[in-house]
Amino acid sequence: MKVQKVTGYVGATISEVDLATCDDADTYRYIYRVLLENAVVFFRDQELSIERYLEFGRRFGELIRNNSPVIRTMADHPELEIIRKEADAISNIGDEWHTDQSHRPDPCMGTILYAVEVPSHGGDTLFANTAAAYDSLPDDLKQAVRGLRAVHSPEYLLRQTAERTGDPDKLFGSTRATSRPTTHPVVRVHPETGRKVLYVNPAYTENFEGQTPEQSQPLLQRLFSHVQRPEHYCRFRWRKGSLAFWDNRQAWHYAVNDYHGSAREMRRLIVRAPAHEPLAQAV
Numbered sequence: 001m002k003v004q005k006v007t008g009y010v011g012a013t014i015s016e017v018d019l020a021t022c023d024d025a026d027t028y029r030y031i032y033r034v035l036l037e038n039a040v041v042f043f044r045d046q047e048l049s050i051e052r053y054l055e056f057g058r059r060f061g062e063l064i065r066n067n068s069p070v071i072r073t074m075a076d077h078p079e080l081e082i083i084r085k086e087a088d089a090i091s092n093i094g095d096e097w098h099t100d101q102s103h104r105p106d107p108c109m110g111t112i113l114y115a116v117e118v119p120s121h122g123g124d125t126l127f128a129n130t131a132a133a134y135d136s137l138p139d140d141l142k143q144a145v146r147g148l149r150a151v152h153s154p155e156y157l158l159r160q161t162a163e164r165t166g167d168p169d170k171l172f173g174s175t176r177a178t179s180r181p182t183t184h185p186v187v188r189v190h191p192e193t194g195r196k197v198l199y200v201n202p203a204y205t206e207n208f209e210g211q212t213p214e215q216s217q218p219l220l221q222r223l224f225s226h227v228q229r230p231e232h233y234c235r236f237r238w239r240k241g242s243l244a245f246w247d248n249r250q251a252w253h254y255a256v257n258d259y260h261g262s263a264r265e266m267r268r269l270i271v272r273a274p275a276h277e278p279l280a281q282a283v
């Protein structure tokens, strides 16, 4: 197995491993270590059956269902989601920087995507390392976020989508604001690496706890701009058979919606942290 870093701070490509046949527990432990170090790992040219893909996901934790009525799931496998954009569709899921499930009290640990149909160009996904972003925050910003908590709201994401596309129903149907907002510390300690991470994102975070959006936005926008510095993110070009696995506790991602006229289909798994994982602490 070979590990090649994608950029200085985020992403690693793991090659010379066939996930369809590898059953060596040490190999998967090593993959997980590479994930913790790089926030996201990539594999190429994998040929995975549905069963084998599910097995891959289960090696890292319990697979959970999103329970979204607008996302299709595989027949007989409700934990395997089909993220498909048709050639004539306009809306794309995830074209805003976000952390999966940050609006939930107990967000998932990781997300896995496996490409089964990709456009000839476009449809890349960007990944940012929010631990690296915290490390490089100027001291005044580190001071400014100390002890703050932020509100993560699904309704805010829908409102932004409505403003951008003019027609959120196309994407979300009647599922708007399916869950209530929740709050998380702005700086959390990653439960496994011990690193501090910035835990706010542009899709779900409109304000700090105890502050209005107007009061919160100037600082939030500074944090968002900082995370989006090119040093902190990488861009992944999908091919059929590519697989990406990211750690939502220390990553943002962004699905670029620039492939109108082509279909794109991904199979998604959502992994809950192992039961023994201690809760991320506030600092």
Ligand SMILES: [Fe+2]
Pocket: 094, 098, 099, 100, 253
């Ligand atoms: Fe996402």
